Amino acid sequence: MDRKLRIGIIGCGGIAEAHANRYMQRQREVGDIEVVALCDIIPGKAEEFAKGMGIPNVNFYENHVEMLDKENLDGVSVCTYNREHARCTIDALNRGVNVVCEKPMSVTLDEAVAMCKAEKESGKILSIGFQPRFAPDMQQMKEIVRSGDLGKVYYIQTGGGRRRGIPGDTFIKDSTAGLGAVGDIGCYSLDMVLDALNYPKPLTVTAFMSDYIGTNPDQYEEAADFSVDDFAAAFIRLEGGIIIDFRIAWAMNVDTPGDTVILGTEGGLRIPSDDCWNGDFCGDMTMYKTVNGDNIEYTIDRLPDDQRQSCWIGKIGSFVDAIKTGGPSPIPTSQIIINQAIIDAIVRSAKLGKEVEVVIPEI
Numbered sequence: 001m002d003r004k005l006r007i008g009i010i011g012c013g014g015i016a017e018a019h020a021n022r023y024m025q026r027q028r029e030v031g032d033i034e035v036v037a038l039c040d041i042i043p044g045k046a047e048e049f050a051k052g053m054g055i056p057n058v059n060f061y062e063n064h065v066e067m068l069d070k071e072n073l074d075g076v077s078v079c080t081y082n083r084e085h086a087r088c089t090i091d092a093l094n095r096g097v098n099v100v101c102e103k104p105m106s107v108t109l110d111e112a113v114a115m116c117k118a119e120k121e122s123g124k125i126l127s128i129g130f131q132p133r134f135a136p137d138m139q140q141m142k143e144i145v146r147s148g149d150l151g152k153v154y155y156i157q158t159g160g161g162r163r164r165g166i167p168g169d170t171f172i173k174d175s176t177a178g179l180g181a182v183g184d185i186g187c188y189s190l191d192m193v194l195d196a197l198n199y200p201k202p203l204t205v206t207a208f209m210s211d212y213i214g215t216n217p218d219q220y221e222e223a224a225d226f227s228v229d230d231f232a233a234a235f236i237r238l239e240g241g242i243i244i245d246f247r248i249a250w251a252m253n254v255d256t257p258g259d260t261v262i263l264g265t266e267g268g269l270r271i272p273s274d275d276c277w278n279g280d281f282c283g284d285m286t287m288y289k290t291v292n293g294d295n296i297e298y299t300i301d302r303l304p305d306d307q308r309q310s311c312w313i314g315k316i317g318s319f320v321d322a323i324k325t326g327g328p329s330p331i332p333t334s335q336i337i338i339n340q341a342i343i344d345a346i347v348r349s350a351k352l353g354k355e356v357e358v359v360i361p362e363i
């Protein structure tokens with residue numbers, strides 16, 4: 001493709017800055033794209049964003065459909081709050097525009113299914129924004145699990161969170177976010193371990209969710225507006241006899257719910273990964289093995305800091321490259337729909353107070 005790819009951004013809030021930064025870097029360093037259009041439903045917000053980010057020669061919109069109809073875009077970043085992911089993504093795909101959509105993929109499984117159908121019918125690329133996949137820590141962990149060194153993996157404890165760290169604003173309202181901690185940071189912990197296992201099919205989930213701290217005005221200043229979860233725990237059965245024991249918190253009365261632990265028949269891996277949204281672990285991994293009858297353990301060194309490139313270069317770069325080569329999607333919906341189906345089952349199970357089946361419709 002000789003001409004520059006025309007890129008748009010829908011939703012000019014906090015995370016759109018990371019998208020715009022990487023597009024602008026690519027525009028400067030490779031010169032094969034240009035950011036031509038920005039959209040936000042809040043009047044003036046897209047203009048302010050362009051000014052703040054130093055994005056020149058760009059058109060502004062308050063309606064994403066109008067932008068999609070007028071701009072002849074090759075690719076768009078969907079950076080809205082969660083409740084608008086499905087609508088904006090489907091509208092773009094239906095108009096033949098490739099999409100990188102922020103995580104979580106959607107709020108409900110029904111929305112994720114509709115997104116996958118639009119992707120299939122359009123023949124365009126839909127990539128979901130799990131940037132930690134491009135981080136060296138994550139890649140090293142995935143290599144170890146996939147190498148077979150652990151034997152058959154049968155139990156995983158994962159999740160994480162913060163003693164206090166509720167984001168605020170659009171993140172805490174059901175009308176905009178639809179999901180709290182489970183959708184915001186829980187999806188990362190799930191992606192970390194499910195991707196390492198090559199996304200086995202989920203079978204059942206039994207879960208609990210709460211909002212005790214978020215709704216308590218003595219503990220959280222925006223409690224009056226809080227209408228999502230601040231904590232979730234789940235017991236997830238996957239095909240192949242694998243269990244995920246999961247817990248995630250924006251706020252809890254302890255510092256950490258524990259490291260990610262992967263147990264296999266031939267070894268175990270401990271991964272200090274409390275808050276893994278940026279792809280970094282918060283310490284070295286430890287491997288546990290039995291060699292010639294001796295129980296041994298050793299540390300797996302992480303790459304030095306100066307060798308860690310930002311995982312955002314991979315996230316945006318892989319999307320642009322996929323548009324240029326015609327795919328495949330770098331972070332495919334065939335995997336992430338499973339992540340979303342588990343989150344959907346966590347919500348259903350927590351509401352019903354009992355175990356639920358996970359059924360993912362054929363696309």
Ligand SMILES: NC(=O)c1ccc[n+]([C@@H]2O[C@H](COP(=O)([O-])OP(=O)(O)OC[C@H]3O[C@@H](n4cnc5c(N)ncnc54)[C@H](O)[C@@H]3O)[C@@H](O)[C@H]2O)c1
Nearest residue numbers: 011012013014015039040041079080081082084102103170
């Ligand atoms: N990948 C990451 O590391 C990361 C980090 C933070 C947030 N996120 C995700 O990014 C998304 C946005 O988060 P944020 O912090 O930027 O939120 P935000 O509230 O700061 O920004 C969202 C923006 O989208 C706009 N918007 C909503 N619906 C729209 C529509 N239909 N058309 C145009 N604009 C619309 C809102 O007006 C707002 O300005 C969330 O889904 C969040 O989970 C990802």
